[in-house]
Amino acid sequence: MKELILGKLSMHALPHEWFTIAGSVSFLLLALTIVVVLTWTKRWKWLWKEWLTSVDPKKIGIMYFIAGGFMLLRGGLDAIMLWLQQALSAGEAHGYLTADHFQQIFTAHGNIMVFFVAMALIFGLINYFVPLQIGARDLASPFLNTLGFWLYIGGVIMVNMFFFLGGEYAATGWLAIAPLSELQFSPGMGVDYWIWSLQIAGIGTTLGAINFIMTILKMRAPGMSLWRMPPFTWGSLCSMIMVVTVFPLLTATLFLLFFDRYFGTHFFTTMGGGDPMMYTNLIWMWGHPEVYILVLPAFGVFSEVVATFSRKRLASYTSNVLGMIGVATFSLSVWLHHFFTMGASADVNAFFGVMTMVIAIPTSVLVFSWIATMYKGRIQFKTPMLWFLGFIGIFAVGGMAGVVLAVPPADFQLHNSLFLVAHFHSNVIGGVLFGIFAALSYWFPKITGVRLNERIGRYAFVAWVVGFCLSFIPMYILGFMGATRRLDHYDSATGWQPLYVLMFIGGLVIAIGVALQIIQIIASFMQRRRLRDTTGDPWDGRSLEWATASPPQAYNFTTIPQVEQRDAFWHMKQQGLPKPAYENIIVPKNTGAGIYISAFAFLASFGFVWEITWLIVASIIGVLAVFVVRTFNDDVEYKLTAEQVRKLEAERKQKDEAEQQRKAPALGIDNSEDMGLRDFTKAAATFGLDVIRNKRWRTWQKQN
Amino acid sequence: MADMAEAKLTEHEAHYNDRVQFGFWIYLMTDLLMFTVLFAVYAVLRDNTLGGPGGDELFSQPLALTETLILLTSSFTAGLGMIAARRGLKNQVLVWFGITFMLGLAFLSFELKEFAEFIHEGHTMNTNAFLSSFFALVGTHGLHITSGLLWMAITLIFVMRRGLNGPLVRKLTLLSLFWHFLDIVWIFIFSVVYLMALA
Numbered sequence: 052m053k054e055l056i057l058g059k060l061s062m063h064a065l066p067h068e069w070f071t072i073a074g075s076v077s078f079l080l081l082a083l084t085i086v087v088v089l090t091w092t093k094r095w096k097w098l099w100k101e102w103l104t105s106v107d108p109k110k111i112g113i114m115y116f117i118a119g120g121f122m123l124l125r126g127g128l129d130a131i132m133l134w135l136q137q138a139l140s141a142g143e144a145h146g147y148l149t150a151d152h153f154q155q156i157f158t159a160h161g162n163i164m165v166f167f168v169a170m171a172l173i174f175g176l177i178n179y180f181v182p183l184q185i186g187a188r189d190l191a192s193p194f195l196n197t198l199g200f201w202l203y204i205g206g207v208i209m210v211n212m213f214f215f216l217g218g219e220y221a222a223t224g225w226l227a228i229a230p231l232s233e234l235q236f237s238p239g240m241g242v243d244y245w246i247w248s249l250q251i252a253g254i255g256t257t258l259g260a261i262n263f264i265m266t267i268l269k270m271r272a273p274g275m276s277l278w279r280m281p282p283f284t285w286g287s288l289c290s291m292i293m294v295v296t297v298f299p300l301l302t303a304t305l306f307l308l309f310f311d312r313y314f315g316t317h318f319f320t321t322m323g324g325g326d327p328m329m330y331t332n333l334i335w336m337w338g339h340p341e342v343y344i345l346v347l348p349a350f351g352v353f354s355e356v357v358a359t360f361s362r363k364r365l366a367s368y369t370s371n372v373l374g375m376i377g378v379a380t381f382s383l384s385v386w387l388h389h390f391f392t393m394g395a396s397a398d399v400n401a402f403f404g405v406m407t408m409v410i411a412i413p414t415s416v417l418v419f420s421w422i423a424t425m426y427k428g429r430i431q432f433k434t435p436m437l438w439f440l441g442f443i444g445i446f447a448v449g450g451m452a453g454v455v456l457a458v459p460p461a462d463f464q465l466h467n468s469l470f471l472v473a474h475f476h477s478n479v480i481g482g483v484l485f486g487i488f489a490a491l492s493y494w495f496p497k498i499t500g501v502r503l504n505e506r507i508g509r510y511a512f513v514a515w516v517v518g519f520c521l522s523f524i525p526m527y528i529l530g531f532m533g534a535t536r537r538l539d540h541y542d543s544a545t546g547w548q549p550l551y552v553l554m555f556i557g558g559l560v561i562a563i564g565v566a567l568q569i570i571q572i573i574a575s576f577m578q579r580r581r582l583r584d585t586t587g588d589p590w591d592g593r594s595l596e597w598a599t600a601s602p603p604q605a606y607n608f609t610t611i612p613q614v615e616q617r618d619a620f621w622h623m624k625q626q627g628l629p630k631p632a633y634e635n636i637i638v639p640k641n642t643g644a645g646i647y648i649s650a651f652a653f654l655a656s657f658g659f660v661w662e663i664t665w666l667i668v669a670s671i672i673g674v675l676a677v678f679v680v681r682t683f684n685d686d687v688e689y690k691l692t693a694e695q696v697r698k699l700e701a702e703r704k705q706k707d708e709a710e711q712q713r714k715a716p717a718l719g720i721d722n723s724e725d726m727g728l729r730d731f732t733k734a735a736a737t738f739g740l741d742v743i744r745n746k747r748w749r750t751w752q753k754q755n
Numbered sequence: 756m757a758d759m760a761e762a763k764l765t766e767h768e769a770h771y772n773d774r775v776q777f778g779f780w781i782y783l784m785t786d787l788l789m790f791t792v793l794f795a796v797y798a799v800l801r802d803n804t805l806g807g808p809g810g811d812e813l814f815s816q817p818l819a820l821t822e823t824l825i826l827l828t829s830s831f832t833a834g835l836g837m838i839a840a841r842r843g844l845k846n847q848v849l850v851w852f853g854i855t856f857m858l859g860l861a862f863l864s865f866e867l868k869e870f871a872e873f874i875h876e877g878h879t880m881n882t883n884a885f886l887s888s889f890f891a892l893v894g895t896h897g898l899h900i901t902s903g904l905l906w907m908a909i910t911l912i913f914v915m916r917r918g919l920n921g922p923l924v925r926k927l928t929l930l931s932l933f934w935h936f937l938d939i940v941w942i943f944i945f946s947v948v949y950l951m952a953l954a
Contacts, residue, residue: 191774257785265778269770299785303792307891316880316887317803318796324803324884333792637767675905683913685922 058663064216064240070152074214104641106193107605108178111200113498115175116491118207122167125211127565129160131558134522138555142543153539154222155241159210161225162245166252167207169345169479172487174203174256177263177287177348180494183596183603184281186272186612186619189639191265194681197645199259205653206252212657213244221245224537226338227308229319229330234312240660243312247656250305251649253298260294263287272595274614278372281594281618282358282365285372286351289379290344296383297344301337304330313659328393335386342479343382347375349486350417353439356489357421359590360436361428364618371420377413381406391462400459407457414450418443433590434508438489441516442481449477452527467537470530473523480519488515488568495575496584500601504578506725507571514564522557525550574731577738581722585707593618598628604703606636609696631700633693640689644681648674772925779929783936786899790940793892794947803884810889810952813878815869819949822865823941829858830938833931840927845919848927852911855934859904866897889948896944899937906930 066075089095102110132148133156140146148156182190190196213220217240223232232242267288271280280288308330310316317323319330358365365371387395387403421443430436452474456462465471496502529550534541541547575582588597598620599608610632616622623629651673658666691699726734801810836851870890873879880890910926917923 191778195778261778261781261785264781265774269774269777295781295785296788299788300792303789307792307796310880310887310891314880316891317884318800318887318891320884323881323887324800324805325887326799326803326884329796329799333796679909682926683909683922685920 055665056663058658058661058666059240060216060661060663064218066214066218068218071214071218074211078211078214099643100641103646104197104643106189106197106639106641108182108190108193108196109498109603109605109607111196112175112177112179114200115171115178115203118204119168119171119175122163122171122207124565126160126163126168127562129156129163131555131562132156133160134551134555134558136539138548138552140540141545141548141551145540148539150539151219151222154224154537155220157537158221158223158225158227158241158245162249163210164479165225165341165345166249167203167210169483169487170252170256171203173290173345173348173483174199174259176283176352176487176490176494177291179498180596181263181267181284181287182270183497183599183607184284184594185267185270185275186595186608186614187266187270188606188608188611188636190262191270192262193639194642194644194687195258195262197642198648199255199262199645201645201649202255202258202652203252205649205656206248206250206255208653209244209248209251209656212248212660213241217241217244217660226334228334229308229311229327230321230325232308232312232330233320234315235320243309243660246305246309246312247660250302250309251652251656253301253305255649256294257298257302260291260298263291264295267291272611272614272619275619278369279614279617279619281351282354282368282371282375283348283351283594286347286349286354286375289375290347293340293344293347293379293382297337297340300333304333304337307333309659313662328390331390331393332386335389339386339389340382342475342483343378345483346478346486347379349483349490350375350378352486352490352493353421353442354417354424355594356435356439356493357424358618359493359592360431360433360439361425362431362591363424363428364593365420366423366426367420368617370416374413374416374420377416378410381410381413385410388457388462391459392466397459404457404459404462408454411450411454418447433492434503434505434512435489435493437509437512438485438492441512442485442489445477445481445485445516445519449474449481452477465530467535468530469526469534469536472536473526473530476523476526480523485515493590494596496582496589497587497596497601497603500584501575501579502582502584502589504571504574504582504725506727507567507574507731510728511564511567511571514560514567518557518560518562518564520557521560522554525553525557570728570731573735574726577731577734578722578726580711580713582725583711585711588620593621595619598623600703604699606638606691606696609633609700633697633700635693636691636696637688638691640687642681642687644677647677648681651677768921772921775925776928776932779932783932786936787940790892790895790943793888793895794943797888797892797948800884800888804886805883807883807885808878809885810948813873814949814952816949816953818865818869819945822862823945825858825862825865826938826941829855829862830935832858833934837927837931840919840924843919845914848914848919849911852907852927856904856907856911859900859907859934863897863900863904866893866900870894893944893948896937896940899940903930903933903937906933 066072089098102114105111133153136146136148136153178190178196182188219239219241221227221232221237221241221244223237223242223245227242227245230236232245267280267284307316307318311318311320311325317325319325319327321327354365354371385403385407387393387399388407391400391404421439452470456465456471456474492503492508529547532545532547532550534545534547584601587599587601589601590597595612595614596603598612610629612619612623612629651670655667655670655674658664658670832851832855836848836855839847839851870893873886878886880887907930910923910930914923914927
């Protein structure tokens, strides 16, 4: 009876180890804080109506940033824990983690960083900026977009569920290579949580990608041919086409692994005729393109940034775009380089080795295109440009290490060594993460209407680059010295410990960089009146996202712009901007259907993890029911008349002007320049003291 | 002015239909890729019978041929139903898609009967890798047929209640695309699984 109701759940699943207790408590505290703040400020209804049920891709983009940013901190903490263990654990000393726990942490770190950080932030950027860049009001299917986002959130919760119930995460490495991930060798819940968090988030990703392809190919402003699209949109298009090409493989593979574990089939088992190497093949057929899915939009961002801050057109736009298409195409036929040591024939290894090296060609085309853009440009070294320069250096090193690894005989030596780990971190941190940071500092004024603090931004950049070099240069060296990846303990006679300690220190410096980025955002908020962007075009930009207000209205543009050239907005500025006009606009209504479907999908997955049959059946019926109600509801849009739009615009203008008139709060700092750390400390202290002395609370009460 | 606003609205709808159909094509391609994995897995594992009977002994080609003919006919009737839908003939839509639904149901029952026989004889998906991959491939197709039937039934109920309005014709179009797609996948299953078992 108990098994019918609760499946495999029991008291034993509740947290009882230090890290699960600590994790549960911190998550509960976070949730409690949010609940208290929302109740205190009476914002529940606002949150539901304005944000959670919103189908506006800009709001969904921001929610992706928040969730992804939070997961970045979570995955970063994992990294610090790994480095600390490795720094401590040589010879007699065994560090503070058990081997099993260490394995769970590196699995979670890889998973979270790729799936729930990088993917989320990239999807956030695409959500926010692709419609703006192509002059569209919305995405092709607003509903699919909220559904995809909420499925991702379901995955985020699933990946952290083990803190509360189960107490263990997969200890298999981020791809859960079979047969280790089979029931025989990993009997716990960890791998099931892994499967289902990736499954629901991955389905959300596929739906999102279909939506973006529809949007880019079908909803561009009049006159914007494919060859006039901004590079970020091109990068996103390539990336999304790759998503629909490879994510179905992930979905199918995860289902097969799930069948093995749940129904006892023999796809990847060691017995019953299963083929574990087939899993490795299938998962890397998705896994390798996945990193290019992440980096292509980042490439697009760099093209935008380097053109804007060099004050030139992007050099050799056509080659640049062809380079991205080339990377996207070739990356589909290189997956086997992840396991040259599998024992495939020399010919097979040679083919994949050559294909891997060939990818360096379109990538170099891109790099040369960026360098040529800077050549004879009037370069402004704003923070986005700094991130770009950091990227070029780190990415080049990482890329060349990749070419070394692409040579099968060399790979036999370097396979699964720290050299490999250093290589892909160079590319993922240098390429993807720096791209995201460049994008966020470049587009922050568009998203919030407030420019980011430049000075603290520079500090953060320096901390990141220094921290990166401190942690990953030793890692390359350790790889050559023979250190394999995922070591939780090593012999002190190896002499590796100083380098491991250096890596840990580098990690701390990176953590300082992250802290500085958070300070940067707070400091920008404090000086928001000074940093306000009233023009909508703070950098003298080139593409259409700068043609509208910052932050843009729900409908993006009052009139859809007419595109006549590449760099459409630059051209429009040269020609003289058209007078504002107003037209009827059809706007999609908010919907909670995405949340409900994801909630049911989450519950079904939870049922699968714990083998609770009634929950699975009920939740699947729930998913279908909400879906039917939603698809057969034809009342999903409403119309804003031209008159209403005109009124909205006028109101907004008034509000902006009133905001400008309001007096800046006295924080006792010089407001004539971006504040530095000393001013920040002073301002924060003044603010804190004011709160304690109750002054701020009273003025707030007076105002409201 | 009012006329122009009207014209724009219908244009908006036409654009929407166009986009949705395009998106559905992309979805079908992703689904096809899922099937590709299952086909590849079947191709790799089909000889791993661990001494048990292989496809040549288990499969009944006449049964598979019957299933094929039923499914092909249902595709044809779905096509006739779509012609009726474009012309706005509600009753014909109900008749043709009704026949399609019955044929789909017949196909599904044949497939389930085959599965039931295998399982009864002790050839379950836990027996060996060959049977695992067989059940995964054919079963996934069956699951798609089931969801297609569910979708068809619900859409037809709405057609009965609301008449053939624009959104419902769009849904029928997508449904028939889905149905033809499953037909094509089945042709491959028929060739790769049932016919190649003879080779």
